[in-house]
């Protein structure tokens with residue numbers, strides 16, 4: 070028997086629609102004291118159908134939809150009832166208050182999803198995908214979260230897990246019949262564990278992408294003075310962010326802005342133009358520019374297309390070309406001095422700036438990702454623990470007895486399954502769901 074929980078599931082504030090959600094045994098009884106419709110009865114209500122009726126909650130009335138999802142075919146696996154009300158603080162709060170007065174209790178953060186997990190409606194990593202989808206603030210982040218929510222990570226984990234189970238079974242046979250089959254079985258176990266090691270390494274390798282997706286790709290605009298770096302920064306941001314003048318050496322500090330470029334979160338930095346013989350603040354600015362360059366995931370090397378290519382420019386490019394970069398010929402609206410470039414733009418007129426955006430998104434490689442990324446630090450930790458145990462098992466194969474190998478393989482399995490939350494400890498589960506918002 071689960072108690073009835075209730076929460077406002079939509080964001081606070083004035084809105085066209087507000088949703089109050091109930092879940093648990095007896096949700097229908099609570100709801101029947103709030104929602105009224107002639108001839109309607111929760112006992113005979115059709116599941117998953119919207120009924121239009123009247124809400125009565127204290128002094129507040131509203132015309133609203135009600136939907137009844139019967140256990141176990143619901144989000145939480147319990148009876149779930151949702152009221153689709155008019156949005157705004159008063160109506161939603163009055164309905165929540167009424168639900169509480171008729172026996173529901175306020176839901177804790179993430180409690181609906183926690184119940185879904187506890188009722189085996191989703192795994193822990195799928196639930197984390199739900200949380201990540203809600204929190205996403207770029208399209209790429211949302212896409213990765215959806216893949217986790219859709220169970221892609223679980224599928225990978227299950228595939229690796231079944232290999233480990235196979236290795237365990239083979240080792241168990243060796244333990245039971247020590248004289249037989251050792252010759253055949255050992256190489257087979259070694260091969261299986263080798264495959265697991267590769268798969269885990271690939272999974273852990275997605276961490277870099279996860280970080281890039283959630284924290285943003287660091288893109289640094291660099292080039293000689295007056296190339297139009299700050300103008301390009303402004304054009305990409307669509308805002309007058311950086312100071313632009315016709316004087317060389319305008320920008321000193323590194324100027325950062327986080328924005329979404331073609332669905333990818335980008336931390337874009339404008340830097341001081343690099344030139345010989347700078348002094349004082351400009352010299353410090355150039356040092357900062359060089360530090361920013363060293364930490365960049367991608368460099369936009371900006372060249373002044375209104376000027377012929379100089380030795381200085383060639384020299385600077387010879388340093389930058391070692392890093393992932395895009396050669397941007399700017400001032401395409403004025404001269405056309407030949408240069409090798411990946412794209413020609415005009416920061417002044419905006420010509421081709423959107424194409425540059427597409428190129429940046431493409432170069433980050435995020436859209437072409439092949440493996441389902443880990444969405445949480447916790448998952449990375451579990452995958453690393455599993456990998457360590459597999460490496461230990463491979464070493465034990467050379468030096469120890471099958472029971473030692475078997476112990477390592479079992480440890481790897483345990484770590485792996487903690488990733489998707491099979492047999493997860495209560496404290497871990499509580500910690501994960503406490504980060505969710507109320508009503509989810």
Ligand SMILES: Nc1nc2c(ncn2[C@@H]2O[C@H](COP(=O)(O)OP(=O)(O)OP(=O)(O)O)[C@@H](O)[C@H]2O)c(=O)[nH]1
Nearest residue numbers: 294295296297298299300318319320342400416417
């Ligand atoms: N015609 C034309 N002028 C441009 C373009 N982009 C920038 N400029 C001009 O070039 C000059 C320098 O532009 P900035 O954006 O300040 O150049 P910067 O590379 O940031 O310069 P520093 O910060 O001094 O290194 C300004 O007068 C801009 O108006 C462009 O695409 N076309």
Ligand SMILES: [Mg+2]
Nearest residue numbers: 298299319320
């Ligand atoms: Mg500048």
